[in-house]
Amino acid sequence: MSKKISISINGISYEVDPEKTILEVANDAGIIIPTLCYHKDLCVAGNCRVCVVEVVGQTRLAASCATPCHDNMEILTNTLKVRNSRKHIIELLLSEHNADCTKCYKNGNCELQELAAEYKIMSQDLIELVNHKNYTIDMYSPSIIKDDSRCIRCQRCVRTCAELQGVNALAVAYKGDHMKISTFFEKSMNDVVCTNCGQCVNHCPTGALIEKNYIEEVWEAISDPEKHVIVQTAPAVRVGLGEEMGIEVGTRVTGRMVAALKNLGFDSVLDTDFTADLTIMEEGTELLTRLKKALVDNDPKAKLPMYTSCSPGWIKYIEHMYPESLDNLSTCKSPQQMFGALAKTYYAKSRKLDPEKIVSVSVMPCTAKKFESYRPEMHDSGYRDVDYVLTTRELAIMIKQAGIDFKKLPEKKFDRLMGESSGAAVIFGATGGVMEAALRTAYELVTGREVPFENLNIAPVRGMDGVREASITIEKPLEQWSFLDGVELKCAVAHGLVNAKKVMEAVKNHEADYHFVEIMACPGGCLGGGGQPIPTNPEIRERRAKAIYEEDAFMPIRKSHQNPEVIKIYKDFLHKPMGEKSHKLLHTHYTPRKRY
Amino acid sequence: MAEHYNLKRADFIFRNENDWEKILSRTLEKDKQELINELISSELKGRGGAGFPTGLKWKLASEAVADQKYVICNADEGEPGTFKDREILTKVPFKVLTGMGICGYISGASQGYIYLRGEYKFLKADLEKAISEFEYYCKEINFDFNIKIFMGSGAYICGEETALMESMEGFRGEPRNKPPFPTNQGYMGKPTVINNVETLAHTFTIFKHGAKKFYDLGVQFSRGTKLFSVSGDTPKPGIYELELGMSLQDFVDEFGDGDTKAVQVGGASGFLVPRKRFGVTSIGFKGKLTGISLPTGGSMMLFNSTRSMFNVLDNYLEFFREESCGQCTPCRVGCQQLLLGIKAVKQGQKQAAYLDKLLKLTETMQYTAKCGLGQSVANSFSSIVENFREEMIY
Numbered sequence: 002m003s004k005k006i007s008i009s010i011n012g013i014s015y016e017v018d019p020e021k022t023i024l025e026v027a028n029d030a031g032i033i034i035p036t037l038c039y040h041k042d043l044c045v046a047g048n049c050r051v052c053v054v055e056v057v058g059q060t061r062l063a064a065s066c067a068t069p070c071h072d073n074m075e076i077l078t079n080t081l082k083v084r085n086s087r088k089h090i091i092e093l094l095l096s097e098h099n100a101d102c103t104k105c106y107k108n109g110n111c112e113l114q115e116l117a118a119e120y121k122i123m124s125q126d127l128i129e130l131v132n133h134k135n136y137t138i139d140m141y142s143p144s145i146i147k148d149d150s151r152c153i154r155c156q157r158c159v160r161t162c163a164e165l166q167g168v169n170a171l172a173v174a175y176k177g178d179h180m181k182i183s184t185f186f187e188k189s190m191n192d193v194v195c196t197n198c199g200q201c202v203n204h205c206p207t208g209a210l211i212e213k214n215y216i217e218e219v220w221e222a223i224s225d226p227e228k229h230v231i232v233q234t235a236p237a238v239r240v241g242l243g244e245e246m247g248i249e250v251g252t253r254v255t256g257r258m259v260a261a262l263k264n265l266g267f268d269s270v271l272d273t274d275f276t277a278d279l280t281i282m283e284e285g286t287e288l289l290t291r292l293k294k295a296l297v298d299n300d301p302k303a304k305l306p307m308y309t310s311c312s313p314g315w316i317k318y319i320e321h322m323y324p325e326s327l328d329n330l331s332t333c334k335s336p337q338q339m340f341g342a343l344a345k346t347y348y349a350k351s352r353k354l355d356p357e358k359i360v361s362v363s364v365m366p367c368t369a370k371k372f373e374s375y376r377p378e379m380h381d382s383g384y385r386d387v388d389y390v391l392t393t394r395e396l397a398i399m400i401k402q403a404g405i406d407f408k409k410l411p412e413k414k415f416d417r418l419m420g421e422s423s424g425a426a427v428i429f430g431a432t433g434g435v436m437e438a439a440l441r442t443a444y445e446l447v448t449g450r451e452v453p454f455e456n457l458n459i460a461p462v463r464g465m466d467g468v469r470e471a472s473i474t475i476e477k478p479l480e481q482w483s484f485l486d487g488v489e490l491k492c493a494v495a496h497g498l499v500n501a502k503k504v505m506e507a508v509k510n511h512e513a514d515y516h517f518v519e520i521m522a523c524p525g526g527c528l529g530g531g532g533q534p535i536p537t538n539p540e541i542r543e544r545r546a547k548a549i550y551e552e553d554a555f556m557p558i559r560k561s562h563q564n565p566e567v568i569k570i571y572k573d574f575l576h577k578p579m580g581e582k583s584h585k586l587l588h589t590h591y592t593p594r595k596r597y
Numbered sequence: 598m599a600e601h602y603n604l605k606r607a608d609f610i611f612r613n614e615n616d617w618e619k620i621l622s623r624t625l626e627k628d629k630q631e632l633i634n635e636l637i638s639s640e641l642k643g644r645g646g647a648g649f650p651t652g653l654k655w656k657l658a659s660e661a662v663a664d665q666k667y668v669i670c671n672a673d674e675g676e677p678g679t680f681k682d683r684e685i686l687t688k689v690p691f692k693v694l695t696g697m698g699i700c701g702y703i704s705g706a707s708q709g710y711i712y713l714r715g716e717y718k719f720l721k722a723d724l725e726k727a728i729s730e731f732e733y734y735c736k737e738i739n740f741d742f743n744i745k746i747f748m749g750s751g752a753y754i755c756g757e758e759t760a761l762m763e764s765m766e767g768f769r770g771e772p773r774n775k776p777p778f779p780t781n782q783g784y785m786g787k788p789t790v791i792n793n794v795e796t797l798a799h800t801f802t803i804f805k806h807g808a809k810k811f812y813d814l815g816v817q818f819s820r821g822t823k824l825f826s827v828s829g830d831t832p833k834p835g836i837y838e839l840e841l842g843m844s845l846q847d848f849v850d851e852f853g854d855g856d857t858k859a860v861q862v863g864g865a866s867g868f869l870v871p872r873k874r875f876g877v878t879s880i881g882f883k884g885k886l887t888g889i890s891l892p893t894g895g896s897m898m899l900f901n902s903t904r905s906m907f908n909v910l911d912n913y914l915e916f917f918r919e920e921s922c923g924q925c926t927p928c929r930v931g932c933q934q935l936l937l938g939i940k941a942v943k944q945g946q947k948q949a950a951y952l953d954k955l956l957k958l959t960e961t962m963q964y965t966a967k968c969g970l971g972q973s974v975a976n977s978f979s980s981i982v983e984n985f986r987e988e989m990i991y
Binding site: 047050086090180 | 966
C-alpha cells in the first residue's frame with residue numbers, strides 16, 4: 002500500500018490513494034460526476050469525455066475516469082467551463098444520435114437520455130447528423146437487435162465482448178465520421194461468433210443494443226382462448242425482477258412474481274427449477290457413467306472433463322471456439338429446453354391437453370436462451386419445445402403494461418406438476434450452483450451419505466472469482482460405486498467466457514485434470530445474465546447471489562433427488578435417468594461451428 | 598515593440614558528412630549523464646510538433662526501470678504540407694540512425710523501430726540497406742542495438758505517439774490516455790523514447806558539434822534550426838533549414854509571390870496568420886513576440902489573394918473529419934459539426950452568428966478532446982474564421 006496523497010476537490014481536502022482516479026475519489030467523497038463510457042465491469046476508455054473536470058493550473062480539462070490523482074492536485078468539478086463543456090459534449094452526442102426517444106425500447110432506462118434531462122439540452126443549434134448517415138438496424142439475430150443510429154460509440158459493448166467474454170464479436174470499424182461498432186465483415190450478429198449472451202445489451206448505455214422482444218406474441222397467445230399458455234421461470238429471475246419494479250437490489254420476489262404471472266393470464270405458472278432438479282439427475286448420472294467408462298472400462302469415447310451444458314451462451318461459444326471438445330459437453334439439454342420438451346409431452350399427457358394447443362413460454366435472465374429455443378434440434382416433443390423466451394426485463398414490461406402494482410401483490414405459489422423445486426435447483430442461478438447441486442446429489446447417490454459440508458453449503462465452489470477449483474474425495478462408496486473409492490473428484494467452476502477460455506486452455510495444455518467443470522457464459526452466472534435488469538455491476542451481482550443462497554437456505558428440500566415431482570416423473574414417465582425417454586426428450590447434440 | 602530577426606539560412610541537416618561511424622563510436626564512449634546534460638543544455642525541442650524538450654525525454658526514459666526499453670523514430674509524416682522527414686530519410690538516413698543508437702545507449706534500449714508512413718513505402722528498401730550497414734557497424738564496435746522498420750497503413754492519427762504504439766502492437770490506431778507517458782509505459786508497456794525524424798537528425802548535429810553550436814542559433818525558448826516545408830503560392834517551394842525566431846514578414850519577403858494574403862503555419866492543425874499580422878508574428882516555440890507556436894513540424898503554406906479561405910478551411914475540416922480516429926466525442930462529432938456548420942453558413946441555411954457558436958464548440962474541443970488532433974482543430978478554425986469571417990459568409 003503506497004502512501005496517501007493529499008488533493009482537494011472543490012476546495013475541500015482529501016487524503017487519498019495515489020492509484021485512484023479523480024472519478025473514484027470524487028465518487029467516494031459523494032461528488033457525482035456524469036459518465037457514459039465508464040463502467041465498473043470494464044477497463045477505462047476515456048473516450049466519451051463527459052466526465053471532464055478542471056485541474057487548477059491546466060488549460061485543458063481532464064477526463065476524471067482516466068486521470069490518476071497526484072499530490073496537491075486541485076480539482077474543480079462544477080465550474081462554468083466544466084458545465085459548458087459537458088453540455089456541449091452531450092449536445093454533440095445527441096446530434097449524432099437518433100434521439101427519437103419515445104420510439105426507443107430503452108426509453109426511460111437510457112443513460113444519454115438521463116444526462117440530456119439533467120443538463121436540459123433544449124437547443125436545436127447543432128446540425129442533425131443522423132440523417133446524413135446510412136444507419137442500419139440488424140434484426141437477424143433471434144436474441145439481439147443492433148441499431149447503429151442509437152449508438153454513442155462509447156465502446157462499452159466492445160470492451161464487454163473482449164474483456165468479459167473474450168469473444169470479440171463486436172469491434173470498432175472505420176475511422177472519423179464513419180467510425181462505428183461492427184462485426185466481422187459487417188455481417189449480421191446472427192452470422193458471426195456472437196454467443197447471444199447479451200452482455201453487450203446489459204452494458205449498453207442507450208438503445209443501440211437491445212434484446213429482441215416477444216412481448217406482443219406472448220400477449221396474443223394469452224388472449225387466445227384456444228391456447229393453453231404455460232410459463233416457466235428460471236431461478237435467477239426471482240432475484241432480479243424486483244429491481245425493475247423499484248424494489249431494492251437483492252430482494253427475493255418469488256411469491257410476487259408467481260402472483261404477477263397468474264394475473265397476467267398464464268394458464269399455469271411453473272418453475273424451470275423443476276427441470277433444474279431433473280438436470281441434476283440426468284447430468285449426475287451421466288457424470289458417474291462417464292467416470293465409470295473412463296476409469297474402469299478405459300473407454301476412449303468417454304471424454305473427461307465433462308462440461309455442463311446449461312448455459313446456451315457457453316454452448317455457442319464452445320461450438321465456435323473449441324468444436325473439437327464438443328464430446329466433453331454433457332448431452333443434457335438446458336433446464337429450459339428439458340422443460341419445453343416435457344411441457345408438450347408429459348405435462349400435456351398428464352393434464353389431458355392437446356400439445357398443439359399448448360404455448361410454452363419461458364422467462365429467462367438470458368438472451369442466449371432465445372437463440373437456443375430456435376435451434377432445429379429443440380423439437381423433440383414433435384413441436385417447437387419452447388415457443389417464446391422472455392427476458393426478466395420483458396416480463397417487467399408486461400407486468401407494468403398490465404397495471405399490476407407489483408409491490409403490493411400477495412405472494413403465491415407455483416402451480417403443481419413441474420412447479421416443485423429444491424434449493425439445489427434455485428442455486429442454478431448463481432455461478433457454482435450447478436456444481437454444488439450436482440455434488441449434493443452425486444455424492445449421496447454414490448456414498449449414501451450427505452456431502453460433508455456444513456448445512457450442505459459447498460463453500461469452495463461459491464463466490465465470484467473467475468475460476469474456482471474444488472475437489473472432494475469419495476470414501477466408503479456403496480458397493481455398486483466401489484470403483485470410486487478413494488477417488489479425488491476434481492471440479493472447476495468458471496463464469497464469464499473469458500474465464501471459460503482459461504479453463505479450456507488449461508485442459509487443452511494438460512495443465513489441469515478436472516473431472517467435472519461448470520461453465521456459465523455470464524459474469525456471476527445466470528443472475529448476471531444478459532436478460533437481467535440494467536444496470537449490472539459487481540456489487541449488484543453479489544447482492545443477487547446472496548439472495549439466491551438465501552432462497553436455497555429457506556427451502557424445505559435442498560437436494561434435487563428429493564424433489565417429489567422429480568421422483569414422480571421418473572416413476573410415471575421417464576422411468577430412469579439416462580433412460581430411453583430421457584434420451585429422446587432431455588438430451589441433445591451439438592453443432593461444430595467456425596469462427597469466421 | 599517586436600524584435601525582428603532576419604531570415605538566417607543554415608546547413609546542418611543535409612550537409613553531406615560521412616563521419617557517422619566516428620560520431621557514434623566517439624559518443625558511446627562518453628558518460629551517459631554527460632550526454633544527457635549536453636542535450637538538455639542545447640535546449641533542443643521536439644521537431645514533430647509538440648515541442649517537448651528532447652533532453653528531458655531521454656533523461657526520463659533513462660531513469661525508468663525496466664527489463665526492456667525501446668527507441669522509436671516517428672516517420673509517420675502525415676501533416677498536410679510537411680515533407681521534410683521523407684527528405685531526411687532519403688538523403689541522410691545515417692544521422693537519424695546514429696541519433697537512435699545514441700538514444701538507445703543513453704536510455705538503455707537495445708531495440709529501435711522506425712514507424713514509416715505507409716505512403717513512404719518506396720523509401721523502405723534503401724532504408725533497410727542503411728539499417729543493415731548501421732547494424733553491421735554497431736556489431737563491429739560491440740554495441741548491442743538493432744533497428745526494425747514498421748510500416749504504417751496511412752492513418753494520420755497514427756502519427757500521434759500513443760496511437761502509433763497501439764498500431765505497432767497490432768491494435769487500432771487510437772490514442773491512449775495519458776498519463777502514463779511513453780517514457781514510463783510506451784510500446785508494449787515498456788519505457789519508450791519516441792522522437793520525430795528531424796529531432797533525431799538534430800541530435801546528431803549536437804553530438805557532433807556540441808550543444809553550444811546549436812544553442813547559439815535561434816532565439817530564447819527556440820534554439821537551433823528547423824526544417825521548413827514551404828508550399829502553396831510561392832515561386833520556390835521546397836525544404837529549407839532556417840534558424841528559429843524569424844519574423845513571418847521576413848519569411849514572406851523571401852518566399853512569397855508578392856501577393857501573399859495569409860500563411861498557414863504548422864499545417865492543418867496549425868494557425869493561419871493573415872497579412873496584417875506578418876510583422877508581429879515570429880516563428881518559434883511559445884514565449885516570443887506573439888507567441889505563435891509550431892504545432893507541427895514546420896509546414897508553411899502560403900496563400901495569395903486568389904485563394905478562398907473558405908475553401909482552405911473546408912479542405913482542412915474535411916481532412917480532420919476523415920482522419921479523426923473517431924473514439925472521442927468532441928473530435929469525432931465536433932469535426933463533422935464544424936464542417937457541416939461552415940457549409941450551412943455559406944449556403945445561408947444558418948445565420949452568420951452560427952460561426953460564433955462553432956467557435957465556442959472548437960473551444961470545447963480544445964479543452965476536452967483526448968489527443969492533440971481534436972485539441973488542435975480549434976487552431977486553424979478559429980484563426981481562419983476570426984480573420985476571414987466575411988469569406989466564410991459571402
